[in-house]
Amino acid sequence: MLPVFHLSSILLFRTIDSSKGIRMDRGISLVELMISLTISTILILTLYTMYSLFSKGYIDSRDSWYCMQSLRCALVQIDADLRQCACLMPQDLKVAAMKNSLFISGAPVTSSYSGIALHGKLSPPYFSVVRSLEGNRIILDSVDIDQNNVPDYWADLGIITDSGPYVISHGYSRGSPEIALTSLPKIKVGDRSVPSIHYELKEDGLYRNSSCWPRLYGHSM
Amino acid sequence: MRTNLNDQGWALMYAVIFCVIIQGIALITCNFISHNAKSGNTFKELLSQQHTAALAGMKPSSRGFLLNAPEGWDHLCFSTEVTERQWGNESMYSWRIRMNEQPVIDAANQRLSCWAPSVIILVDDSKSMLTSGGYSYDEGTLYLERTGGEIVPAGERDDVTRTLTAPEGTYFRGGYGNVWYQAHDMYHFGGAMQCWTSIMAYLTNFIEDMDMCSIAVATVSGGIVQPFTNDRKALLSAVNGIQPRSHESRLAEALLRIIGEFPNTCSTSKHIIIATSGIAVHDGNIPSSIRDFDGDGNPLDAAIETEGSHCLDDVAAYAASKGVHVHVAGPSTPFLKRVYGNGGGAYMPAKSYFGLPAPFIAQMPSIQGKVQRFLTNIDLAFMPEWAGFDATAYNGLMHNGTPHLGPVPKFNPKGTATSLYMEGSKLLCATSRDDLLSFDMATGACSWIAGGVGGRIKVRNGMIITGPNIQGNITVLSSRPEIGWMSQGETFTASQESVYIARGSNIVAYTLDGGMFRTQFNADSKICVLEYDPCSGSVLAGSQSGLIYVLGQDLLLKTILTPGLPGTLRSIRSFSLRKELCIAALTDTSAVCLTPLKTLWKTDLDGGICTNALVMDNKLFITSWAPGDCEGIDSGSSTLLVLDAKSGERVSRTPLFEAKAFGPVLDLDAGVLKHASWKMDLRQTDISTLAGMKSTSLGYKIKHKR
Numbered sequence: 001m002l003p004v005f006h007l008s009s010i011l012l013f014r015t016i017d018s019s020k021g022i023r024m025d026r027g028i029s030l031v032e033l034m035i036s037l038t039i040s041t042i043l044i045l046t047l048y049t050m051y052s053l054f055s056k057g058y059i060d061s062r063d064s065w066y067c068m069q070s071l072r073c074a075l076v077q078i079d080a081d082l083r084q085c086a087c088l089m090p091q092d093l094k095v096a097a098m099k100n101s102l103f104i105s106g107a108p109v110t111s112s113y114s115g116i117a118l119h120g121k122l123s124p125p126y127f128s129v130v131r132s133l134e135g136n137r138i139i140l141d142s143v144d145i146d147q148n149n150v151p152d153y154w155a156d157l158g159i160i161t162d163s164g165p166y167v168i169s170h171g172y173s174r175g176s177p178e179i180a181l182t183s184l185p186k187i188k189v190g191d192r193s194v195p196s197i198h199y200e201l202k203e204d205g206l207y208r209n210s211s212c213w214p215r216l217y218g219h220s221m
Numbered sequence: 222m223r224t225n226l227n228d229q230g231w232a233l234m235y236a237v238i239f240c241v242i243i244q245g246i247a248l249i250t251c252n253f254i255s256h257n258a259k260s261g262n263t264f265k266e267l268l269s270q271q272h273t274a275a276l277a278g279m280k281p282s283s284r285g286f287l288l289n290a291p292e293g294w295d296h297l298c299f300s301t302e303v304t305e306r307q308w309g310n311e312s313m314y315s316w317r318i319r320m321n322e323q324p325v326i327d328a329a330n331q332r333l334s335c336w337a338p339s340v341i342i343l344v345d346d347s348k349s350m351l352t353s354g355g356y357s358y359d360e361g362t363l364y365l366e367r368t369g370g371e372i373v374p375a376g377e378r379d380d381v382t383r384t385l386t387a388p389e390g391t392y393f394r395g396g397y398g399n400v401w402y403q404a405h406d407m408y409h410f411g412g413a414m415q416c417w418t419s420i421m422a423y424l425t426n427f428i429e430d431m432d433m434c435s436i437a438v439a440t441v442s443g444g445i446v447q448p449f450t451n452d453r454k455a456l457l458s459a460v461n462g463i464q465p466r467s468h469e470s471r472l473a474e475a476l477l478r479i480i481g482e483f484p485n486t487c488s489t490s491k492h493i494i495i496a497t498s499g500i501a502v503h504d505g506n507i508p509s510s511i512r513d514f515d516g517d518g519n520p521l522d523a524a525i526e527t528e529g530s531h532c533l534d535d536v537a538a539y540a541a542s543k544g545v546h547v548h549v550a551g552p553s554t555p556f557l558k559r560v561y562g563n564g565g566g567a568y569m570p571a572k573s574y575f576g577l578p579a580p581f582i583a584q585m586p587s588i589q590g591k592v593q594r595f596l597t598n599i600d601l602a603f604m605p606e607w608a609g610f611d612a613t614a615y616n617g618l619m620h621n622g623t624p625h626l627g628p629v630p631k632f633n634p635k636g637t638a639t640s641l642y643m644e645g646s647k648l649l650c651a652t653s654r655d656d657l658l659s660f661d662m663a664t665g666a667c668s669w670i671a672g673g674v675g676g677r678i679k680v681r682n683g684m685i686i687t688g689p690n691i692q693g694n695i696t697v698l699s700s701r702p703e704i705g706w707m708s709q710g711e712t713f714t715a716s717q718e719s720v721y722i723a724r725g726s727n728i729v730a731y732t733l734d735g736g737m738f739r740t741q742f743n744a745d746s747k748i749c750v751l752e753y754d755p756c757s758g759s760v761l762a763g764s765q766s767g768l769i770y771v772l773g774q775d776l777l778l779k780t781i782l783t784p785g786l787p788g789t790l791r792s793i794r795s796f797s798l799r800k801e802l803c804i805a806a807l808t809d810t811s812a813v814c815l816t817p818l819k820t821l822w823k824t825d826l827d828g829g830i831c832t833n834a835l836v837m838d839n840k841l842f843i844t845s846w847a848p849g850d851c852e853g854i855d856s857g858s859s860t861l862l863v864l865d866a867k868s869g870e871r872v873s874r875t876p877l878f879e880a881k882a883f884g885p886v887l888d889l890d891a892g893v894l895k896h897a898s899w900k901m902d903l904r905q906t907d908i909s910t911l912a913g914m915k916s917t918s919l920g921y922k923i924k925h926k927r
Binding site for chain 1: 245249252253256257286288289290291292300301303305314316799800801917918919920921922923924
């Protein structure tokens with residue numbers, strides 16, 4: 001038997017004896033108390049350390065998993081976005097980069113938005129034309145570039161124009177031909193414009209259309 | 222006792238510790254499994270949106286869409302073919318350009334410098350022309366006795382079996398006329414037909430056959446009534462307007478007077494055809510040196526107050542000495558034989574007498590796949606060697622009742638090919654003599670000919686629209702062919718539902734199928750160009766004053782453009798730049814490109830005349846021709862001028878022929894545009910590098926799986 005069991009059994013015995021009012025043979029000496037306290041402290045610390053190690057390992061493992069999954073998702077999503085880049089849109093407005101942002105032309109397909117669709121009469125490529133400018137606002141001839149009665153621009157999306165890429169501000173009301181941008185544009189009247197997915201690398205991670213991706217992924221779980 | 226208590230405590234302790242460990246492991250495992258499952262599902266969901274079918278070798282399904290012309294391409298001539306290839310949830314799109322219709326323009330000028338005889342038709346308009354002229358009526362031919370008594374050949378109608386009285390006179394068949402409409406045989410020439418009738422029949426045929434040469438019409442009593450022209454309508458109108466009412470017939474004097482009427486240049490030979498009975502009345506007052514120019518000592522070579530002067534043969538000899546050939550149409554009498562004999566001419570010369578030019582073309586060739594057809598004119602008529610007429614149905618425009626076609630005896634098409642239209646495997650050609658022919662492009666077999674309905678051709682919704690013909694009628698007919706309806710007009714255009722016909726300054730919209738009036742628009746001046754833009758749904762009308770009206774399909778005015786070009790508008794081409802309608806307008810010598818808001822550019826064509834224009838891939842391809850002095854299609858020089866449609870900057874200038882160039886005709890499969898010369902030489906220009914000539918990707922689309 002290990003010594004720890006001997007000590008424990010002594011402590012346990014004495015405690016039981018005390019609760020039943022049995023006269024004790026002898027008390028606990030200071031040495032015994034110190035030893036027992038030391039041992040129990042070591043035991044508790046050991047258990048806590050083990051817990052901490054397990055806990056940290058678990059969190060690290062989970063975070064690694066999140067991270068890996070996020071990266072895999074990012075890879076897959078960027079690949080998908082790039083594959084669908086400029087579908088039915090001008091092929092010279094495919095991709096644009098600005099600082100640490102990447103703009104890939106196209107509108108993100110969701111369950112409620114089927115993306116740019118082929119019109120029954122109008123021939124592609126589809127695009128909008130900038131009709132006027134005012135501050136950080138541009139007015140397009142149409143925000144429904146494929147004329148299917150579904151607006152193709154919305155808040156936080158990017159746009160790629162002949163003069164460069166920009167980001168649609170968060171407050172943009174979908175459907176309005178007047179689009180507020182997050183920065184002052186150098187767009188010229190008559191420029192073509194297409195919606196785009198925009199990726200931005202910030203300190204806290206990769207953002208897609210102004211939403212942090214790992215966080216988005218974590219929330220989705 | 223101590224031992225038992227001790228053992229129980231340890232057992233409890235062991236159990237508790239074991240449970241805690243197991244629970245911890247289970248919790249951790251469950252958590253991992255949960256995360257793994259959720260993330261796995263999420264990842265799977267993402268992956269499921271991706272394309273994997275193509276990689277797996279799955280065969281795609283393919284769909285084609287025919288859409289409007291793409292940006293920077295001519296709206297009228299082109300459309301966009303978009304192909305969607307679909308694998309599972311992924312679609313791949315591509316586009317290429319497709320031909321709607323070739324940029325055909327009417328071949329108005331078909332004169333040849335190397336073959337340019339000038340002919341004056343001198344018509345004897347004396348009453349003696351109403352006597353018999355030695356010929357009988359053709360049995361099946363229809364004639365009209367006018368109220369004045371003269372009998373002329375009539376347009377075909379199918380309601381006359383023997384005779385029919387109408388406001389304009391009495392129609393009768395030749396067989397009936399040989400018995401009941403015998404002319405007075407005053408001069409013992411024999412025959413039942415008036416001299417006037419046979420001459421009118423000959424002259425009408427002559428003018429129909431010889432439209433490529435310059436002809437003038439004169440009367441013995443009045444001199445020149447129609448100056449030299451190639452305008453068949455004007456010539457026939459002049460001839461039909463002559464009435465044999467004169468009491469005198471100063472044949473020699475009239476002939477002498479018109480010898481000097483020929484133009485000084487551009488004639489390769491000079492001819493006078495005297496259409497006469499040969500009975501001179503009050504004739505012979507000519508210079509004495511000419512009275513007996515042939516030196517035959519005829520005592521009748523003198524001025525005679527009544528009938529009988531024979532100076533005509535002397536003047537004919539004089540004309541021959543001046544290089545003018547004198548021919549005769551009329552009774553075959555010894556006197557008239559002397560006239561054309563002395564005149565170095567012929568009796569009722571046919572077109573073959575005039576030394577016809579070699580086979581030539583006066584319109585662009587037609588191309589379908591690898592089949593290329595030249596619209597060859599042989600002996601001045603559209604009769605290509607590749608054409609087969611074995612199973613041809615011959616139809617003619619009937620002039621009675623509502624306009625309709627009726628079967629007519631076999632005839633050879635007259636006139637040169639001036640207009641063509643490709644519709645599927647069918648090639649439709651119209652001649653300068655209003656014969657419309659339908660060919661199978663592959664075999665060259667002519668399925669039908671419809672006489673009398675020529676002009677510019679368009680096909681919409683299976684209906685053939687052609688015109689104006691010589692009567693100024695625009696005809697809509699089915700492909701059988703049967704005439705649907707007809708309306709007067711000078712030019713036309715058509716959508717899939719409507720036909721827009723301009724007459725003067727007025728544009729009227731009719732329904733295509735029934736010819737019902739829809740609406741109309743009145744411009745400031747005569748409409749000279751009319752086009753329908755299928756992409757914007759606009760009617761583009763260029764007026765004589767130089768304005769371009771942009772009208773809706775219902776002819777409501779959208780805007781008026783002011784090109785500000787000198788001269789008359791000849792062509793309007795429409796295309797799009799950044800979703801904005803752009804119009805390239807061309808006069809003979811200048812070009813302009815403008816939008817509804819502004820003029821983009823303006824340029825002149827270096828002294829050439831624009832013969833055709835086409836916008837492709839943001840470039841304006843202008844075929845221009847600087848004609849020679851006599852403006853024959855075999856003279857001068859032609860070039861292909863390419864301008865940037867956005868800026869008007871010159872991209873290239875390519876010489877084509879030392880003659881007029883017909884085209885361009887586009888062969889998209891080969892990636893070339895072709896021009897042809899009158900001798901059927903071909904010049905190809907490579908356009909394979911233009912965007913859309915080859916299938917071009919429009920990207921991928923991955924459909925979202927719900």
